[in-house]
Amino acid sequence: MLRRNLLQLLGSSLAAGALTLPTSVVFAKASLPANDPLRDTARRFTAARKTHPFLAGWESVAPAGAGPVSATLSGSWPKALRGTLLRNGPGLFDRGGQRYQHWFDGDGLIQSWHLGEGGITHQAKFVNTKKFAREDRSGKFEVMAAGTTVPNARPVSGPDDANTANTSLLHIGGKTYALWEAGSAYEIDPESLATVGPKVWRDDLEGAAFSAHPVYEKDGSIWNFGLFDAKLIVYQIGADGALKQAQLIELPHGGYMHSFSASASKLVFVLAPLMRVRDAGSFFEGLGWKPELGSLMVVVPKSDLSKPRFAEFASGAAYHYADAWDEADGTLGLRACWYNSGDGFVSPFGEYVQGYSTLRAPHGLDLVEIRLAPGAKRAVLQKSGVNRVEFPMPTQLMQKSANIYLQGHAAHPTGGLSAVLSLDKNGKPQGHFDFGDDFVLEEQLYLRCDGKRYTLGTIFNAKKARTGLVLFDLARLSDGPVAQAWLERPMPLGFHGTFLPG
Amino acid sequence: MSTRLTFIAAATFAFNSVAFCNSACAATLTVKITEISEVAGKMGVRLVASGDAYSGKAKATAAQMLPVTSKDPMTLTFPDLAPGTYAVLVMHDENDNGKLDSNMLGIPKEGYGFSNNPHVMRQPTWDETKFEITAADIAIEIEIL
Numbered sequence: 340m341l342r343r344n345l346l347q348l349l350g351s352s353l354a355a356g357a358l359t360l361p362t363s364v365v366f367a368k369a370s371l372p373a374n375d376p377l378r379d380t381a382r383r384f385t386a387a388r389k390t391h392p393f394l395a396g397w398e399s400v401a402p403a404g405a406g407p408v409s410a411t412l413s414g415s416w417p418k419a420l421r422g423t424l425l426r427n428g429p430g431l432f433d434r435g436g437q438r439y440q441h442w443f444d445g446d447g448l449i450q451s452w453h454l455g456e457g458g459i460t461h462q463a464k465f466v467n468t469k470k471f472a473r474e475d476r477s478g479k480f481e482v483m484a485a486g487t488t489v490p491n492a493r494p495v496s497g498p499d500d501a502n503t504a505n506t507s508l509l510h511i512g513g514k515t516y517a518l519w520e521a522g523s524a525y526e527i528d529p530e531s532l533a534t535v536g537p538k539v540w541r542d543d544l545e546g547a548a549f550s551a552h553p554v555y556e557k558d559g560s561i562w563n564f565g566l567f568d569a570k571l572i573v574y575q576i577g578a579d580g581a582l583k584q585a586q587l588i589e590l591p592h593g594g595y596m597h598s599f600s601a602s603a604s605k606l607v608f609v610l611a612p613l614m615r616v617r618d619a620g621s622f623f624e625g626l627g628w629k630p631e632l633g634s635l636m637v638v639v640p641k642s643d644l645s646k647p648r649f650a651e652f653a654s655g656a657a658y659h660y661a662d663a664w665d666e667a668d669g670t671l672g673l674r675a676c677w678y679n680s681g682d683g684f685v686s687p688f689g690e691y692v693q694g695y696s697t698l699r700a701p702h703g704l705d706l707v708e709i710r711l712a713p714g715a716k717r718a719v720l721q722k723s724g725v726n727r728v729e730f731p732m733p734t735q736l737m738q739k740s741a742n743i744y745l746q747g748h749a750a751h752p753t754g755g756l757s758a759v760l761s762l763d764k765n766g767k768p769q770g771h772f773d774f775g776d777d778f779v780l781e782e783q784l785y786l787r788c789d790g791k792r793y794t795l796g797t798i799f800n801a802k803k804a805r806t807g808l809v810l811f812d813l814a815r816l817s818d819g820p821v822a823q824a825w826l827e828r829p830m831p832l833g834f835h836g837t838f839l840p841g
Numbered sequence: 842m843s844t845r846l847t848f849i850a851a852a853t854f855a856f857n858s859v860a861f862c863n864s865a866c867a868a869t870l871t872v873k874i875t876e877i878s879e880v881a882g883k884m885g886v887r888l889v890a891s892g893d894a895y896s897g898k899a900k901a902t903a904a905q906m907l908p909v910t911s912k913d914p915m916t917l918t919f920p921d922l923a924p925g926t927y928a929v930l931v932m933h934d935e936n937d938n939g940k941l942d943s944n945m946l947g948i949p950k951e952g953y954g955f956s957n958n959p960h961v962m963r964q965p966t967w968d969e970t971k972f973e974i975t976a977a978d979i980a981i982e983i984e985i986l
Contacts, residue, residue, distance in 0.1 A: 492960070493960075493984075494958065494986055496949065496952065496953070496986035497948045497949065497950075498948070543944055543945045544944055544945055545944050545950050546944050546948055546950060547944045547946050548946070567946040567948070570946050570947075572945060572946065585945065618961075
């Protein structure tokens with residue numbers, strides 16, 4: 340009886356190819372070096388932070404979180420603008436005397452800016468992921484991080500063992516999720532910021548990659564993807580929060596992809612030629628730039644997710660894609676903030692995280708337009724002439740947006756994004772406002788209130804080491820923010836957020 | 842996003858008397874299984890004595906399957922083993938459905954482990970999981986992932 344059951348067990352389950360180990364966050368064994376580089380990093384950062392206030396942008400928040408506290412308001416906050424800006428980003432870089440070396444490694448810290456009748460209240464709480472809970476109990480790093488080789492890291496069984504849920508937020512079907520990209524979405528309570536747990540969209544999707552950049556469809560549903568080597572899952576989640584469909588697409592090869600875009604009829608994905616070339620170490624440390632592969636565009640009709648079309652074009656990489664559109668002749672277009680090479684792409688602001696006070700400028704970050712003609716095997720990339728921009732925010736979906744708002748890099752010591760720019764449909768600048776060398780402007784969200792158009796987002800005063808909130812009236816963007824709210828303390832620089840009205 | 846890491850475990854499983862010997866040269870292997878996360882289903886443990894057996898191309902030396910009744914470490918023994926090179930593969934069939942469940946990407950949803958607890962991000966190889974048994978009894982510990 341025992342043997343028969345065992346035959347059933349192993350004969351059917353450990354069959355050839357049945358067991359695939361995760362790759363994006365399963366890491367090779369790291370031997371313990373004589374000098375722990377993570378302790379050296381911690382010492383260097385602590386020393387540098389004393390003389391460089393801007394490094395507060397990469398300083399850890401206590402595991403218990405922060406707040407709630409009231410922000411100091413100035414300017415003219417519209418009375419009708421009520422709701423909560425939720426932002427996500429890495430917030431804990433240090434444990435047990437060790438410090439991560441990559442910005443993307445920090446545990447997900449959800450920051451809440453509640454705009455209520457009594458003012459603006461800020462609080463922050465970590466997503467209680469399996470990784471965070473485990474490391475909080477032990478007081479040390481336990482698993483390999485996305486971009487840092489943790490000495491003697493314990494092996495993980497799948498991406499969710501190392502999921503930091505630190506990249507963005509999604510609100511759909513009345514529920515709010517903290518998103519990573521290589522593992523599950525984590526549901527959180529948007530008011531208390533308490534963690535509910537990892538979301539399973541369907542049994543066969545448990546623990547599967549779910550990117551941090553879903554794209555809204557006009558009916559309120561969302562599209563999203565998960566990438567695992569050369570396997571791409573395309574998701575559609577209904578406006579009610581239930582999975583509508585999921586399609587597995589086999590790609591010609593792997594690569595790296597952080598976001599995507601959608602026209603009215605198609606989903607468009609672009610794989611950057613960043614391949615895992617080293618067996619040891621963390622995921623990002625093991626990536627190699629393979630320009631000979633080129634970039635790979637994957638076009639998937641919304642009407643049939645099982646029929647992808649592939650096209651190659653110039654090698655490059657983007658974290659963020661903006662709008663995508665269908666032209667009358669069937670050409671597909673999209674815009675992106677484009678790095679010309681992998682250099683500077685895989686570890687943005689990595690020097691600061693490690694306690695160095697100078698930064699290599701990224702190669703590129705040009706706003707580009709990529710077009711694929713009907714029947715063409717290659718796409719064509721064209722630069723717009725707008726350079727050193729990130730976090731594109733189109734105001735219209737599924738079409739060439741009438742406006743795009745972006746953050747601009749300044750040539751100041753922090754190398755951060757100090758300006759907000761407005762471009763028209765053709766990429767022509769319409770206005771901008773630059774806070775200057777002492778500020779880093781974070782993602783600004785486009786929203787409407789009382790018939791007016793605004794952007795709302797956070798800002799970091801790098802000189803005074805304080806974090807705030809700024810509101811732009813887009814009718815007079817170049818005049819500067821119409822309202823501000825400041826904390827007395829810095830918060831770690833984050834990635835992406837969402838605004839929940841009400 | 843990354844390199845695929847697929848490993849192929851044995852498709853076949855059967856006892857093979859070749860590796861057993863009489864009591865004069867016999868050793869007992871004690872396997873302690875730790876980090877059990879779910880009190881459910883059964884723990885399947887497979888002992889192999891060659892690279893071919895490891896990859897399912899030849900018969901395993903021995904196998905056991907035990908119900909999981911606690912998160913406490915589970916200990917089992919393989920007696921009467923001849924000196925040689927062996928590896929142990931463990932899988933936790935948590936829902937007792939007779940297979941190791943995985944998601945659409947092929948990532949296991951149930952626990953598994955190997956001798957030597959290799960910290961690898963690809964298919965653990967026979968070389969990474971193998972260990973030597975002499976005439977003396979031996980105990981190993983396998984951590985369930």
